[in-house]
Amino acid sequence: MVVDCPGFQNPASCGHQGGATFQDLCHNYLQERLQLLFHQTTIVAPRDRYAQEHIELKCDDLAENEIYSPNPLVSLLDRTSQNVMIRTSQPDLRDVDRWGLLWLLDEEAVYPGACDEGFIERLFMHYRDRDHQLLLRKAPGTNQFVLHHLQGTNPVMYTATGWLKASRENPMARAAVALLHESTK
Numbered sequence: 001m002v003v004d005c006p007g008f009q010n011p012a013s014c015g016h017q018g019g020a021t022f023q024d025l026c027h028n029y030l031q032e033r034l035q036l037l038f039h040q041t042t043i044v045a046p047r048d049r050y051a052q053e054h055i056e057l058k059c060d061d062l063a064e065n066e067i068y069s070p071n072p073l074v075s076l077l078d079r080t081s082q083n084v085m086i087r088t089s090q091p092d093l094r095d096v097d098r099w100g101l102l103w104l105l106d107e108e109a110v111y112p113g114a115c116d117e118g119f120i121e122r123l124f125m126h127y128r129d130r131d132h133q134l135l136l137r138k139a140p141g142t143n144q145f146v147l148h149h150l151q152g153t154n155p156v157m158y159t160a161t162g163w164l165k166a167s168r169e170n171p172m173a174r175a176a177v178a179l180l181h182e183s184t185k
Contacts, residue, residue, distance in 0.1 A: 005030075005031060005034055007031065008027075008028050008031050008149050008150060008154050008156070009024040009027045009028055009156070010024075010149075010154060010156045011024065011156075011157075012156070012157060018159060019139070019141065019144050019157045019158055019159030020156050020157065020158045020159065021158075021159070021162075022160075022162070022163045022166045022167070024156070024158070025147075025158055028147075028149055028156060029074075029077050029078070029102070031149070031150075032070050032073055032074050032077065032149060033074060035070040035150070036069070036070045036071055036074050039068075039069050039070060039071075043068075043069075068151060069151075070150075070151060072135060073135050073147065073148070073149065073151075075100065076100060076101060076127065076132060076135055076136060076147075077100050077101050077102055078100040078101075078102050078103070079099055079100035079103065099126065101123060104119065104122055104123055104126065105119055105163060105164070105167050106167060108122065108164060109164045109167045109168045109169075114164055115164065116143050116160045116161055116162065116163055116164055117142075117143060119160060119163065119164060120143055120145065120160055123136075123145070124136075124138065124145075134148065134152060135147065135148050135152070136148075139157050139158075141157075141159065142161075143159055143160040143161050144157055144158065144159050144160070145157070145158055145160070146158070
């Protein structure tokens with residue numbers, strides 16, 4: 001099967017200065033996952049197969065370099081915790097599992113008093129180290145940050161205003177299941 005995906009959403013490339021939305025993040029996350037699938041099937045899997053067959057590759061050093069893999073950004077976006085710890089606010093998170101951006105957003109949306117500024121603060125508390133500065137940076141505006149998609153070649157500025165509201169579960173979704181079960185149509 002050939003998947004022809006439309007590419008990354010970057011409002012700055014179209015002249016919009018407001019920043020990307022939550023929907024743009026979801027779209028770009030899908031693109032990163034597709035890039036990771038492509039990387040796994042075309043580079044990693046054949047390299048592993050060659051290693052099983054004891055076939056030596058001359059370009060093996062190039063393929064193992066993580067810069068060429070979309071895995072670091074995908075991990076930053078969707079990593080889930082191995083431990084069950086809720087709402088960490090420790091300043092030193094080196095000994096604690098880091099959660100992905102989507103997990104932090106989901107966790108922050110559960111609390112009624114949470115706000116978008118708190119989400120951004122927690123995001124940078126978890127990912128302020130030097131290793132992640134190539135992938136995630138603060139932007140000059142309020143509730144804004146920059147993610148470097150496409151192996152660091154496509155910086156997209158996101159505005160996180162309204163993200164918690166968009167990620168909260170809609171009560172109508174729960175009611176819809178019961179309504180469909182009771183429906184005779």
